[in-house]
Amino acid sequence: MTPVGAVVPDDGILAIDVGGTKLAAAWVDRDGEVHDRRQVPTEPSGPGAGEELWTTLVGLLDAVCAGRSPAAVGVGCGGPMQWPAGLVSPLNLPAWRSFPLRSRLSERYPGRVVRLVNDAIAMAVGEHWRGAGRDAHGLLGIVVSTGVGGGLVLDGRIVAGPTGNAGHIGHVVVDPSGPACACGGLGCLEAIARGPAVVQWALDQGWKPTGVADGSALLDAARAGAEVAVAAFARAGEALGVAIASAAHLLELDVVAVGGGLTAAGDLLLGPARSAFARHARMDFVRDCRIVPAALGNDAGLVGAAALVAAGDRYWPAGAD
Numbered sequence: 001m002t003p004v005g006a007v008v009p010d011d012g013i014l015a016i017d018v019g020g021t022k023l024a025a026a027w028v029d030r031d032g033e034v035h036d037r038r039q040v041p042t043e044p045s046g047p048g049a050g051e052e053l054w055t056t057l058v059g060l061l062d063a064v065c066a067g068r069s070p071a072a073v074g075v076g077c078g079g080p081m082q083w084p085a086g087l088v089s090p091l092n093l094p095a096w097r098s099f100p101l102r103s104r105l106s107e108r109y110p111g112r113v114v115r116l117v118n119d120a121i122a123m124a125v126g127e128h129w130r131g132a133g134r135d136a137h138g139l140l141g142i143v144v145s146t147g148v149g150g151g152l153v154l155d156g157r158i159v160a161g162p163t164g165n166a167g168h169i170g171h172v173v174v175d176p177s178g179p180a181c182a183c184g185g186l187g188c189l190e191a192i193a194r195g196p197a198v199v200q201w202a203l204d205q206g207w208k209p210t211g212v213a214d215g216s217a218l219l220d221a222a223r224a225g226a227e228v229a230v231a232a233f234a235r236a237g238e239a240l241g242v243a244i245a246s247a248a249h250l251l252e253l254d255v256v257a258v259g260g261g262l263t264a265a266g267d268l269l270l271g272p273a274r275s276a277f278a279r280h281a282r283m284d285f286v287r288d289c290r291i292v293p294a295a296l297g298n299d300a301g302l303v304g305a306a307a308l309v310a311a312g313d314r315y316w317p318a319g320a321d
Helices: 050-065 101-108 119-130 189-193 195-204 215-223 227-251 261-265 267-280 297-310
Strands: 013-018 022-028 034-041 072-077 113-118 138-144 148-154 157-159 255-259 290-293
Touching (some): 013 050, 013 119, 013 297, 034 050, 072 101, 072 297, 101 113, 113 119, 119 138, 138 227, 138 297, 148 189, 148 227, 195 215, 195 227, 195 261, 215 261, 215 267, 227 255, 227 267, 267 290
Parallel strands (some): 138 255, 255 290
Antiparallel strands (some): 022 034, 138 148
């Protein structure tokens, strides 16, 4: 973040992170330093509220730019999406269905390059460029928040897939007889490990919060030793570790960087994830794969969005503009 009194570059990249809980944006320089970061809650979020949400985003971007014109725009947004066209339909953001986010931003910043990827891909790129996965051969970035997303950097290049949704580990099945997922499947990682699902499982098991029943309250209860709260994070972590073991075998990963709001739980979540991974990752070529917190924290997606431009075409497939 910008130190007090530092000079903020005028030719920065406007980086945007669109999630189910918050909209975040920042002015990011060519070295990946984050300046003037701001965020607002993702409201309104109901069906039919797409233009209102766009207006909220525009207000946030204007506050970050403060009269400056960005050199380029990089975006990470929840999926699924139609890529590279940038028509976004985040599962946890019903206000936008096939919303033309990339073209709207191009209209607002004419003549500027606008590059958009899945938010978990942006997070993975940020961690590979400036975070926990520098120089990694195979990196999987996972965002555990309102939903669970994933992004891949293999051999130094992003793997986006033909529609921009590759790496979506949230919909890897970890329990075929498990709970229903918003995607229509059963037992997806997201159905078990997304923040609201973790809270709901704890409530179903008898957790009785003294105030608002949310992730922060559940984490406070777990830190205080409440058995159900600890078990809720352990269950999510176990599912996470199982999914990572499957992905590591498939892709020969050497680093998995985990970010998102639920990672505030630290070892309450990642401890069980590492234990489950160790039980299931039995082939020699994956045993040294590291599961680590995202080194860039909540800025990982913003740094990765900026890297789509700042790193040249390293993280952007040829012909996608």
